Amino acid sequence: MTQTNSALLSIQNLSTHFYTEAGLVKAVQDVSFDLHAGKTLAVVGESGCGKSVTALSAMRLIPWPPGKIVAGDILFGGRSLLKLSESRMRQIRGNDIAMIFQEPMTSLNPVFTVGNQIVEAIRLHRGLNTRQARDEAIEIMRQVGIADPQRRVDEYPHQMSGGMRQRVMIAMALSCSPKILIADEPTTALDVTIQAQILDLLRQLQHDHQMSIMLITHDLGVVAENADEVVVMYASKVIESAQVKALFQEPLHPYTQGLLRSLPRLGERKERLEVIGGTVPSPLDFPAGCKFHPRCPIGKDDRRCQTEEPPLKDVAPGRCAACWYAKGYE
Numbered sequence: 001m002t003q004t005n006s007a008l009l010s011i012q013n014l015s016t017h018f019y020t021e022a023g024l025v026k027a028v029q030d031v032s033f034d035l036h037a038g039k040t041l042a043v044v045g046e047s048g049c050g051k052s053v054t055a056l057s058a059m060r061l062i063p064w065p066p067g068k069i070v071a072g073d074i075l076f077g078g079r080s081l082l083k084l085s086e087s088r089m090r091q092i093r094g095n096d097i098a099m100i101f102q103e104p105m106t107s108l109n110p111v112f113t114v115g116n117q118i119v120e121a122i123r124l125h126r127g128l129n130t131r132q133a134r135d136e137a138i139e140i141m142r143q144v145g146i147a148d149p150q151r152r153v154d155e156y157p158h159q160m161s162g163g164m165r166q167r168v169m170i171a172m173a174l175s176c177s178p179k180i181l182i183a184d185e186p187t188t189a190l191d192v193t194i195q196a197q198i199l200d201l202l203r204q205l206q207h208d209h210q211m212s213i214m215l216i217t218h219d220l221g222v223v224a225e226n227a228d229e230v231v232v233m234y235a236s237k238v239i240e241s242a243q244v245k246a247l248f249q250e251p252l253h254p255y256t257q258g259l260l261r262s263l264p265r266l267g268e269r270k271e272r273l274e275v276i277g278g279t280v281p282s283p284l285d286f287p288a289g290c291k292f293h294p295r296c297p298i299g300k301d302d303r304r305c306q307t308e309e310p311p312l313k314d315v316a317p318g319r320c321a322a323c324w325y326a327k328g329y330e
Contacts (some may be wrong), residue, residue: 006036007036009034009035013031013073014030014072015028015030016068027053027067031054031237040226040229041229042223043215045216049235052111057214059099059305076096076097092122094121094176095126095176098172098173102168102189104166106255113155114141118175120295141168145201181213182214185218187199187217220259235281235291236283237257240320241320242319243319250327253326254323254325261274262275276295279295286310289305289307293305302324313330317326
């Protein structure tokens, strides 16, 4: 897979494993992709494919034990994050790379006001005094669309709706004007109207602050509306990547094709949506060959797919795929 030196964040052949009592969990294997300045990169796939572990690896937040980055590199502005001391990495988290998580109620501390939690992040990274940090927190809450921030700055997480809590998480992430925002399923558990508001907010903030966004999601509708580039993951590996328009117009991997066929479309009336048969394999026991072959209309009957795993290759300018039968794959 071709990678460029101009990338703001470059994940290179990353492998992250977990050493558990049940056995070795190969959560992420040989993952590579680039995130460019000012762009949105969507990382797509079913639950358990390795999306979130890839993001946590980029932040160096994999807990040891049981998890460990066992191979590859993570470059930020051309500099390896894996070679930095923990104290230096703490400075980069928040200042340069920030992350919002999929369920804010588990990320916010229930015994502190939301204002105190934003203030703590500002004081930690920007060195402001408490009064200055509180004023800054109120201003950031206003920027993310929280009404009456002077009052709500003193509320506790349980006093806010899910959408408001997610806005607080975004405010905390933006409090130090990071260059990269990693958004891990930012609209999960929110109703459709609030989802749209949060995504609109992220687009506006990206425009205002010139941020790059890594958007982790399983929702292809969100990808179509928000991403510039897409990386599709399946069973710990990248199986396709492309510009968003190219991917939706002509998906190359059978898995990506199945995902797109499962989407409802305006004007079509179907009693049931199409599905991808079978289930995602356990990371404790991946199948031999292509990991998708037991569910693939081609691979389930093809000897090569069952025994040889196709590497990720460039198949066209700006496009990669890992399938023996993908267009342009040689």
